[in-house]
Amino acid sequence: MNTNSHYKLKHFIPWTRTKIYKMLILSIIPTLLFCFLGWTWLAIPWVPVALLGTATAFISGFKNTQTYNRTWEARQIYGAIINSSRAFGIMVKDFVRTNDKTEESKLHKEIIYRHFAWLTAMRFQLREIKSWENVKTRSYYREYLQYYKVPEWESSISDELKHFLSEKEFNYILSTKNRATQILATQSEHLRKFNEEGLISDYNYVALENQLKDLYDQQGKCERIKNFPYPRQFTSINLYFTNMLCFLLPLGFLGEFSKMVEKFGENIIWLAIPFSVLLGWVFLVLEQIGESTENPFEGNPNDVPITQITRNIEIDLREMIGETDLPPALQPVNNILM
Template identity: 55%
Template sequence: MHAGQRYTLKEFLFWTRRDIYILVVLATIPTTLLFFFHWQWLAIPWVPIALVGTAAAFIVGFRNTQTYNRLWEARQIYGAIVNSSRAWGMLVKDGIGDPAKDPMPEEHRQMIYRHIAWLTALRYQLRENRAWENARSKPSYIEYGRLYRVEEWDTKLDDALKPYLSEEDLHFVLARKNRATHLISLQSAQLKTLKSQGHIDPLDHVELEQLLVNLYEQQGKCERLKNFPYPRQFATINQMFVRLFICLIPFGTLGEFSKLSDKLGSWIIWLAIPFSVIISWVFMAMEKIGESTENPFEGSANDVPVTAMSRTIEIDLREMLGELDLPPALTPVNNILM
């Protein structure tokens, strides 16, 4: 997530510079051919190109609306995880054991730390690469990605889980494919054991189990966004329309500036290049914004900051345990918060 006031023009140009180079070449070739070889047939009337541009604008607007909705839904889901996590810490601390006779601090610590391990496993699963994601495949995204750090790519899950789990739990979880799912099942199994031993009131047990069910629900929503991409047919037609329009723009601007060359001189035709690049860049940039927004957990600069939010939850939960040696909250690196 970009944590500054806005992307600067310098950042945006750095992100899109490879595309700008291509746009300059696309605009220069037909302009050069018309100027030196007098191929007047390259100057196409603007009306048919404008019709293609209208269709491209509609499909780009539709896509960007839907990809923003995916991003906002992901943020709402993780906001619900924050709330449920705090509720879990409160109910574990106050609902398990008797504060006067049997406070059970070790059980509290175990269950709260296991929840932090669930958050860790979940964010690692959400940062796994998928075939349709771009953060680790396209050069422009890879280059921009060097300005920030994605912890889930640089650190092994085993090392990230060790501080929060016992050896037995760690071996059990790492042997499973969906680690987050089985961490919640361990929580439920321990709740059942504590209830049978009389350490949890039946009503408190019901509340705690409902919280676990809610966490499963939020995890499932995250997995749905992660594993079901923005429909490929819409993404494909969006890219095709924009690229078609961008390829046609230089020929349309040639037609317009050719009309001015009789009055102002033949040199005016060279202005077709910068104007073609500017118009093309606008559509190309809108297309790239939609593309970079559609996968809210892929590890791009526009992601939901699940790592920072998980750290916030960890700090809150460990403070509930009375701990003082807490990890620092994550801060933006080059205005990017992961």
């Protein structure tokens, strides 16, 4: 997530410079052929270009709206995880009770730390790279990685989980495929055990289990966004329409500016190049922005900041159980917060 008021041009222009290069090539070649080889047939009427531009603008707007909705839904889900985690922390603190306060604090810590393990497993699973994601396949993303780091790519899940789980649970969880799911299952198993031992009343036990169910619901929503890409047919048609438009734009501008030769002279033809580059860049950037928004957990600078959210939840819950040695809140690096 970018925490600045907007992207600076010194970042945005390099991020999109391949689009500028592409439009320069597409506009310079037909202009040279038109001017020096007399290929006047390259000039086409503006009407088909305008019609294609209208269709491209429509499909680009549709894609950007839908990809933004995916990102906003992902942020809403993590907002619900924040609320459910806080509620779970309060319930654990007030519902799990023993006569021995030291033992009670130990049980609270065990349950809360297991919840930290779930949050950790979740963010590592969501940062796994899928075949349709762009962050490590697109050159504009690979270059932008110099400005920020993705914590889940800098460490391993085993190094982080070992701080929150017992050795037995740690070894079991690492042997499973969906670790977040099995951590919640283990949490439920321990809550049932506490209920059988009389440490949690039946009513409170049901309330805690409902909180686990809610966490499962939020996890499932995250997995739906992560594991189901923006439909490839819409991605493809947007890409095809945009590229066709960029190819025809210089030809349409040649047609328009050739009509002005008698009034302004032959040099006016060269204006086809900057106008084509500018308008083509607009459409190509719209396509690139939609592409950079469609996968809100992939590790790009426009992601939902799940690492920072997880750290804030950890700080809140540690304070709830009386800890004072708290981890620091994550701060933006070059205005990027992961």
